[in-house]
Amino acid sequence: MSGCKDCSGCDLLHPPVDTKAEYVVALAGNANVGKSATFNQLTGVDQDIGNWPGKTVERAEALLQHRGRRIRVIDLPGIYSINALSTEEQVSREFIAHDHPDVVVNVLDASALERNLFFTLQLTELESPLVIALNQADLAAKKGIVLDAGKLSALIGVPVIPTVAIQGKGIAELSDAIIHATCSRPRPKIIRYGKEVEDRIARIQALLPGGSGGYPARWTAIKLLEGDPDTVWDVRQHSPGVAAAALESGRELEKIHGEPAATVMSAERYHAAEELAASVMEIRPPGDNEVSLTEKVDRIALHPVLGYLLLAATISGLLVWTFVIGAWISGVLTEFLSAIAPVEPLITGTLPEIIFNGAWTGFVAALTLIVPYVIPFYLVLALIEDSGFLTRFSLMLDKGMHRMGLHGKAIIPLVLGFGCTVPACLSCRIIESPKQKLIAAFLVTLIPCSARTIVILGVVAVFVNIWWALFLYLLVFVLIVVLGRLAFRLLPGESVGMIMEMPDYHVPHVKGVLGQTWQRTRSLIGIVLPAYIIGSIVITGAYAAGLLEPINAALYPVTVILLGLPAMTGVVFIFGIIRKEMTILALAAILGTTVFSDVLTPIQIIVFGLVTLLYAPCISTILALAKDFGWKAALSITALETSLAVALGALLFHLIGPFL
Amino acid sequence: MASEQLEEYLESILDIEEKHGIARTSAIAKCVKVAPASVTEALQVLSDKGFVKYEPYKGATLTERGREMARKVKRRHRLLEVFLTDVLHITRDNVHDEACKMEHTLSDETECALCKLLNAPARCPHGSLIEACNRKVESCSACLDEGQALPASTRKEPLLPVTSLAPGQKGTIAFIRGDNGVVQRLTDLGLTLKTEVQLVRKAPLLGPVEIAVRKTKLAIDHAIADHIFVTPCGEKCK
Numbered sequence: 001m002s003g004c005k006d007c008s009g010c011d012l013l014h015p016p017v018d019t020k021a022e023y024v025v026a027l028a029g030n031a032n033v034g035k036s037a038t039f040n041q042l043t044g045v046d047q048d049i050g051n052w053p054g055k056t057v058e059r060a061e062a063l064l065q066h067r068g069r070r071i072r073v074i075d076l077p078g079i080y081s082i083n084a085l086s087t088e089e090q091v092s093r094e095f096i097a098h099d100h101p102d103v104v105v106n107v108l109d110a111s112a113l114e115r116n117l118f119f120t121l122q123l124t125e126l127e128s129p130l131v132i133a134l135n136q137a138d139l140a141a142k143k144g145i146v147l148d149a150g151k152l153s154a155l156i157g158v159p160v161i162p163t164v165a166i167q168g169k170g171i172a173e174l175s176d177a178i179i180h181a182t183c184s185r186p187r188p189k190i191i192r193y194g195k196e197v198e199d200r201i202a203r204i205q206a207l208l209p210g211g212s213g214g215y216p217a218r219w220t221a222i223k224l225l226e227g228d229p230d231t232v233w234d235v236r237q238h239s240p241g242v243a244a245a246a247l248e249s250g251r252e253l254e255k256i257h258g259e260p261a262a263t264v265m266s267a268e269r270y271h272a273a274e275e276l277a278a279s280v281m282e283i284r285p286p287g288d289n290e291v292s293l294t295e296k297v298d299r300i301a302l303h304p305v306l307g308y309l310l311l312a313a314t315i316s317g318l319l320v321w322t323f324v325i326g327a328w329i330s331g332v333l334t335e336f337l338s339a340i341a342p343v344e345p346l347i348t349g350t351l352p353e354i355i356f357n358g359a360w361t362g363f364v365a366a367l368t369l370i371v372p373y374v375i376p377f378y379l380v381l382a383l384i385e386d387s388g389f390l391t392r393f394s395l396m397l398d399k400g401m402h403r404m405g406l407h408g409k410a411i412i413p414l415v416l417g418f419g420c421t422v423p424a425c426l427s428c429r430i431i432e433s434p435k436q437k438l439i440a441a442f443l444v445t446l447i448p449c450s451a452r453t454i455v456i457l458g459v460v461a462v463f464v465n466i467w468w469a470l471f472l473y474l475l476v477f478v479l480i481v482v483l484g485r486l487a488f489r490l491l492p493g494e495s496v497g498m499i500m501e502m503p504d505y506h507v508p509h510v511k512g513v514l515g516q517t518w519q520r521t522r523s524l525i526g527i528v529l530p531a532y533i534i535g536s537i538v539i540t541g542a543y544a545a546g547l548l549e550p551i552n553a554a555l556y557p558v559t560v561i562l563l564g565l566p567a568m569t570g571v572v573f574i575f576g577i578i579r580k581e582m583t584i585l586a587l588a589a590i591l592g593t594t595v596f597s598d599v600l601t602p603i604q605i606i607v608f609g610l611v612t613l614l615y616a617p618c619i620s621t622i623l624a625l626a627k628d629f630g631w632k633a634a635l636s637i638t639a640l641e642t643s644l645a646v647a648l649g650a651l652l653f654h655l656i657g658p659f660l
Numbered sequence: 661m662a663s664e665q666l667e668e669y670l671e672s673i674l675d676i677e678e679k680h681g682i683a684r685t686s687a688i689a690k691c692v693k694v695a696p697a698s699v700t701e702a703l704q705v706l707s708d709k710g711f712v713k714y715e716p717y718k719g720a721t722l723t724e725r726g727r728e729m730a731r732k733v734k735r736r737h738r739l740l741e742v743f744l745t746d747v748l749h750i751t752r753d754n755v756h757d758e759a760c761k762m763e764h765t766l767s768d769e770t771e772c773a774l775c776k777l778l779n780a781p782a783r784c785p786h787g788s789l790i791e792a793c794n795r796k797v798e799s800c801s802a803c804l805d806e807g808q809a810l811p812a813s814t815r816k817e818p819l820l821p822v823t824s825l826a827p828g829q830k831g832t833i834a835f836i837r838g839d840n841g842v843v844q845r846l847t848d849l850g851l852t853l854k855t856e857v858q859l860v861r862k863a864p865l866l867g868p869v870e871i872a873v874r875k876t877k878l879a880i881d882h883a884i885a886d887h888i889f890v891t892p893c894g895e896k897c898k
Contacts, residue, residue, distance in 0.1 A: 497881030
């Protein structure tokens with residue numbers, strides 16, 4: 001920790017009296033460098049996951065308690081540069097410059113040092129106190145790269161701590177370094193670029209010694225030179241002459257290199273990063289033409305035929321696993337929970353009875369859905385994700401996704417949608433362009449989630465046959481493609497192509513997989529559990545108060561005339577908006593039997609299944625959509641899907657009904 | 661048969677062939693908008709002239725000569741589309757039909773001048789790749805530099821989009837074409853000029869390509885990767 005040399009006033013073992021003081025630390029770094037693993041190791045599982053204000057970019061925050069200090073750690077999005085090209089970059093840049101974190105921890109991937117240092121150089125320009133975590137040193141060693149952390153620390157002028165975050169190695173040292181840095185505030189050295197660039201930076205800096213918009217002077221000068229729109233606009237407000245002079249300097253650079261100034265600067269930074277990397281890195285020649293494990297696996301996973309087979313096998317395996325294991329656990333759980341108190345959605349009695357019954361039914365339903373179906377699903381998905389396979393699937397599906405205006409990365413929300421729609425909608429944040437984000441979220445709401453799958457399996461497959469159940473599934477997939485294409489054409493905005501890093505495969509790490517599973521489950525519980533409980537109370541109450549009969553009457557034209565279903569299904573569909581799988585329960589309660597084929601004709605069962613699959617997303621999903629895309633989008637999607645469900649249901653009933 | 665008509669047929673056959681392997685008479689009829697009977701007749705003529713191989717009831721495939729001709733017209737067509745959209749600001753919906761009429765009368769000289777004027781565009785307004793011309797120049801810049809005050813460094817080596825490298829082949833980045841946003845995104849990921857890259861593999865059906873650069877691997881959309889031009893490595897690369 002060379003950054004501590006000059007600091008004598010800080011004593012880490014004897015913290016100052018004011019132990020309540022909270023420090024703020026920001027974690028910054030490229031994607032796939034183990035930043036989240038470092039975050040998890042530093043803070044444990046108790047994390048606050050939300051959005052950056054007004055942005056659909058995930059913000060994770062948690063508390064690090066170390067040596068009596070309380071430190072708030074903010075995990076910035078994984079980015080490769082600090083321009084303002086993407087929302088993620090904007091969020092990071094503004095947070096570092098305006099919220100003044102006490103320390104910025106830059107997590108580096110030791111095995112790809114050049115590219116990581118390119119980002120570090122930009123952080124040094126923001127002049128925040130900096131600590132570097134040199135992560136994945138073990139991976140680097142495997143690739144024959146040996147790094148001198150001490151030398152890197154000396155060159156940049158800040159502490160450099162080697163870590164292997166997924167194994168927890170170096171985390172204690174990193175925590176110490178962070179605490180120390182809150183006091184010693186190690187400022188990074190200025191890394192100089194080539195003369196033609198430095199001359200121009202100096203010239204602009206002389207004109208604007210105080211910087212602008214809360215950014216340091218050198219950063220402001222560099223950004224002006226690059227022609228960064230935000231900085232130029234900001235400087236123009238108070239010193240238009242400087243902005244003009246700076247743009248002129250930028251144009252000179254463009255003339256010399258025949259490239260935009262920003263690109264010239266990136267090349268300069270990469271050049272500096274190369275030099276830094278070369279001076280701290282020793283590369284041992286790799287073994288004689290040994291093909292890496294990643295390359296061997298990729299030969300199968302990315303093979304034009306085998307790759308798709310693997311993909312199909314993995315996804316269907318995932319679903320089969322979910323529903324086989326899920327049905328079993330669900331059975332055990334339901335039996336156990338009904339032993340405590342009976343589960344009966346429709347009951348009348350005193351008000352407390354009604355409220356208790358509604359809450360209990362909602363709670364049991366949430367528990368028997370989330371625990372058995374969703375958790376095993378997330379667990380295996382996290383394994384597929386953590387090992388590196390999901391990135392390969394993204395690559396293989398990229399071209400197909402283009403047809404829907406999406407790209408390969410959208411596979412993550414779409415697959416998540418088979419579990420529960422809520423976290424799947426929230427995970428659309430990983431997609432860059434707003435248009436693609438919205439298309440992905442829209443399509444995710446159409447993917448049959450585990451609740452809807454239970455309805456299709458439990459009603460259509462059991463009482464008609466499995467082929468009709470599969471047909472309905474297929475129909476939904478066709479609809480997803482068609483609607484995706486339409487949305488792509490009709491929605492404004494642009495679709496950007498995929499540029500994605502391909503990390504090496506590795507054996508999934510238990511803590512990472514469990515952490516990922518827990519985070520998704522938690523975001524689900526946060527929305528679904530309250531919606532289930534409150535929704536169930538409201539519905540039970542409404543039933544007890546006799547308010548549901550008028551609903552049946554009001555929906556009569558739709559349910560009976562258009563869809564050919566019994567009038568009482570009106571209420572069932574209202575129940576289903578609370579929770580999709582509740583339609584089975586409600587249907588059984590209202591019809592007074594669980595053998596649906598006794599009271600419903602096959603076509604009625606099929607139409608019922610189809611409508612349940614497609615109509616309005618459940619209330620939890622509507623809330624999630626409203627949270628990320630606003631009420632207008634959430635309600636438009638709801639209205640669109642409901643009319644689609646009714647239209648297709650009516651079509652099916654009137655066209656195919658007579659032949660069944 | 662008029663040469664215009666002949667060229668239209670060749671273009672259509674090229675399009676259909678790329679999609680389906682062999683161009684069936686019915687498909688050609690639909691594409692050129694004439695009756696299938698006239699297509700049969702035209703194919704006979706084209707076959708006699710040595711532009712296509714025609715097998716009755718099966719369809720037609722282009723001969724080497726026919727393919728060369730078709731590509732040339734296609735290139736002109738797409739260049740014209742860019743010109744009509746970018747320079748004359750004609751609505752994108754109309755440029756296809758306009759270009760269809762103009763492409764047959766364009767001379768080699770005009771084609772070259774158009775390409776220079778438009779700065780050797782990569783794609784037509786509808787997104788299809790514009791092929792390189794068959795002129796004996798080493799690269800686009802050799803052509804663009806002529807008589808212009810562009811950077812003096814003329815390229816000696818041939819340029820290829822990185823997507824044209826063979827899997828495992830290396831090259832150094834010579835230039836990245838495209839709007840500043842794309843160039844910046846790629847540059848930020850380490851794809852700077854003169855950097856050595858290796859094409860690891862191409863996904864099937866023009867899917868993304870995997871590129872190794874600075875000890876990392878990137879999967880890049882095929883259309884974006886088409887903009888990354890490299891000098892393929894001979895023995896010079898490490």
